Amino acid sequence: MSRRLGPGTVEFTGDIRIESYAAIVGKKEKEGPLGDYFEHFEEDTTLGKPSWEKSETELQRRTFALALDRRSLSPSNIDMLFGGDLLNQCIASGYAFRETGLPFLGLYGACSTMALSLAMASAFCEGGAADRAAAITSSHFCAAERQYRFPLEYGGFRAPASQWTVTGSGCLIVSRGGKSPIRVRRASFGAVRDLGLTDMNNMGCAMAPAACDTLTRYFKDTGTSPKDYGAVVTGDLGKIGSEVFCDLCSREGYEVSNHLDCGKLIYDTESQKVGSGGSGCGCSASVLAAYFLPQLERGEMKSLLFMATGALMSPTSFQQGESIPGIAHLVFLESEKN
Amino acid sequence: MSRRLGPGTVEFTGDIRIESYAAIVGKKEKEGPLGDYFEHFEEDTTLGKPSWEKSETELQRRTFALALDRRSLSPSNIDMLFGGDLLNQCIASGYAFRETGLPFLGLYGACSTMALSLAMASAFCEGGAADRAAAITSSHFCAAERQYRFPLEYGGFRAPASQWTVTGSGCLIVSRGGKSPIRVRRASFGAVRDLGLTDMNNMGCAMAPAACDTLTRYFKDTGTSPKDYGAVVTGDLGKIGSEVFCDLCSREGYEVSNHLDCGKLIYDTESQKVGSGGSGCGCSASVLAAYFLPQLERGEMKSLLFMATGALMSPTSFQQGESIPGIAHLVFLESEKN
Numbered sequence: 317m318s319r320r321l322g323p324g325t326v327e328f329t330g331d332i333r334i335e336s337y338a339a340i341v342g343k344k345e346k347e348g349p350l351g352d353y354f355e356h357f358e359e360d361t362t363l364g365k366p367s368w369e370k371s372e373t374e375l376q377r378r379t380f381a382l383a384l385d386r387r388s389l390s391p392s393n394i395d396m397l398f399g400g401d402l403l404n405q406c407i408a409s410g411y412a413f414r415e416t417g418l419p420f421l422g423l424y425g426a427c428s429t430m431a432l433s434l435a436m437a438s439a440f441c442e443g444g445a446a447d448r449a450a451a452i453t454s455s456h457f458c459a460a461e462r463q464y465r466f467p468l469e470y471g472g473f474r475a476p477a478s479q480w481t482v483t484g485s486g487c488l489i490v491s492r493g494g495k496s497p498i499r500v501r502r503a504s505f506g507a508v509r510d511l512g513l514t515d516m517n518n519m520g521c522a523m524a525p526a527a528c529d530t531l532t533r534y535f536k537d538t539g540t541s542p543k544d545y546g547a548v549v550t551g552d553l554g555k556i557g558s559e560v561f562c563d564l565c566s567r568e569g570y571e572v573s574n575h576l577d578c579g580k581l582i583y584d585t586e587s588q589k590v591g592s593g594g595s596g597c598g599c600s601a602s603v604l605a606a607y608f609l610p611q612l613e614r615g616e617m618k619s620l621l622f623m624a625t626g627a628l629m630s631p632t633s634f635q636q637g638e639s640i641p642g643i644a645h646l647v648f649l650e651s652e653k654n
Numbered sequence: 655m656s657r658r659l660g661p662g663t664v665e666f667t668g669d670i671r672i673e674s675y676a677a678i679v680g681k682k683e684k685e686g687p688l689g690d691y692f693e694h695f696e697e698d699t700t701l702g703k704p705s706w707e708k709s710e711t712e713l714q715r716r717t718f719a720l721a722l723d724r725r726s727l728s729p730s731n732i733d734m735l736f737g738g739d740l741l742n743q744c745i746a747s748g749y750a751f752r753e754t755g756l757p758f759l760g761l762y763g764a765c766s767t768m769a770l771s772l773a774m775a776s777a778f779c780e781g782g783a784a785d786r787a788a789a790i791t792s793s794h795f796c797a798a799e800r801q802y803r804f805p806l807e808y809g810g811f812r813a814p815a816s817q818w819t820v821t822g823s824g825c826l827i828v829s830r831g832g833k834s835p836i837r838v839r840r841a842s843f844g845a846v847r848d849l850g851l852t853d854m855n856n857m858g859c860a861m862a863p864a865a866c867d868t869l870t871r872y873f874k875d876t877g878t879s880p881k882d883y884g885a886v887v888t889g890d891l892g893k894i895g896s897e898v899f900c901d902l903c904s905r906e907g908y909e910v911s912n913h914l915d916c917g918k919l920i921y922d923t924e925s926q927k928v929g930s931g932g933s934g935c936g937c938s939a940s941v942l943a944a945y946f947l948p949q950l951e952r953g954e955m956k957s958l959l960f961m962a963t964g965a966l967m968s969p970t971s972f973q974q975g976e977s978i979p980g981i982a983h984l985v986f987l988e989s990e991k992n
Contacts, residue, residue: 443781
């Protein structure tokens with residue numbers, strides 16, 4: 317049974333673990349600073365499919381299969397799938413699992429979806445509703461560009477503060493009990509925060525207040541502070557958003573000197589020309605699954621707060637002059653490996 | 655702690671109840687056969703807002719406030735909000751709660767969202783992650799028409815098998831314990847089913863296989879049959895989809911003679927010229943909250959299976975020649991009122 321530490325903040329007192337995980341990224345991500353950690357990548361980001369949306373669906377399918385394979389699991393070992401993505405009506409995930417026959421719980425948290433789905437899968441396993449559940453998400457640069465901005469063929473210029481949508485997918489398999497040393501200890505579900513920012517090309521800044529809000533709320537609910545964790549990892553604030561985030565946290569009395577951001581880690585912003593860094597559901601998902609979880613599994617890192625951030629706008633809301641609401645969900649992971 | 659009866663099927667052994675509920679509909683819904691049950695409606699479906707998307711956001715906001723008021727609750731009594739809608743990036747719900755400061759768990763289940771959010775809120779309350787949670791969804795005819803079909807100004811013709819998106823919202827407040835006689839006993843999360851149908855104007859048919867699949871799986875997992883329930887209520891299969899659904903169930907050995915469909919109930923399909931019936935997240939949400947829950951609360955109905963259905967396609971997937979995957983999530987509600 318979960319222990320409620322505050323509205324939205326939950327301690328998992330049962331034995332909730334990340335039993336398996338996998339990530340697949342595209343060519344550009346493989347060429348970035350984390351290239352050596354991305355064991356699985358697609359040289360051809362069409363994945364042999366006739367549309368970018370279908371490519372993204374295929375990416376989720378392959379990532380799910382990899383996460384199963386890693387522990388010799390089959391789809392029938394999974395009780396439920398928690399998944400979502402950035403595409404209108406979440407078609408990447410909706411279409412990815414229609415052959416599996418597995419119960420599918422669709423989520424929409426924009427780029428926060430990896431943390432949202434992991435936290436939800438953990439809560440379901442903890443509460444007994446599932447013995448083993450998968451959390452999955454993805455993004456694809458080419459599908460996101462034409463939906464949110466311009467078709468690639470248009471060759472539009474990019475603003476310096478903009479971020480580059482990661483082509484990638486991450487899948488985590490959560491279970492009650494098991495041998496994995498990676499424990500899911502707590503989660504904090506965030507509130508929608510909107511400080512009135514309207515620059516579509518600066519999502520990092522729009523999401524930073526939500527990240528600060530969720531993190532400080534979590535610290536207050538748990539009586540902990542940044543130094544109690546190996547790292548505080550945000551999803552995809554990028555260079556500019558990360559600065560704003562650390563500044564906001566500092567004003568709240570928390571110096572997050574152990575902060576890392578998946579959007580900054582995944583690309584070399586200068587040489588890869590990606591503006592402020594990476595973004596998209598697949599950014600934090602692939603960096604968590606390929607870079608951080610192996611470190612926890614080997615005991616090289618003892619704990620981390622994983623906080624994926626999302627911007628809940630749409631091109632329609634932007635065209636209607638609306639500001640950009642942000643959200644951030646947090647999961648506390650701990651390694652039992654010595 | 656939940657008891658897992660099968661993959662996706664859960665029995666809530668704790669004391670999970672629907673403590674409060676509310677629905678608001680538009681003018682056309684008020685004029686339909688359930689008009690007398692819709693206590694709250696909006697004569698002006700703009701709700702005073704400058705765009706249909708903002709009108710839908712406002713509709714959710716007002717419905718949430720009504721559900722709170724009914725039991726003299728305030729937002730601070732709610733631990734988490736589970737919400738979603740049909741709009742791209744779920745902006746109706748994403749924008750609706752940015753002033754509340756409440757943890758927001760975004761969902762995408764197309765028109766199945768009322769059952770998905772209710773089942774999730776129940777699982778979270780059962781598992782201890784929340785003491786009290788809200789489940790909310792909506793749809794708006796004018797926002798859906800221009801997103802999925804044509805702008806209203808175009809005056810496009812409607813196919814006879816098409817359905818009419820309900821302007822409406824429903825909000826349920828779920829708690830562990832409390833005085834409400836409406837118990838949430840079980841839930842079954844459905845799998846994505848796709849039989850290859852491609853007619854955008856016949857969503858009912860595309861969703862019927864998913865509804866049959868979830869229902870028959872639930873019956874097998876629980877060892878029950880249609881006669882064990884006061885009614886089997888589907889979300890929005892409409893006239894045509896309902897026929898297909900009952901036929902499919904019959905082939906599986908289940909005669910669902912106590913079947914009712916929210917999409918058939920909400921409009922007079924002949925005089926109101928709505929094709930095969932109502933649809934949209936707000937259809938099953940408003941009919942559940944305004945028509946069925948009061949009957950359970952007063953003890954006039956002893957139990958029902960509420961199964962909202964969704965089509966997980968998008969205009970993009972349709973244009974790319976994809977078929978329409980369906981999904982259905984089920985909740986078993988029981989009245990303790992004599």
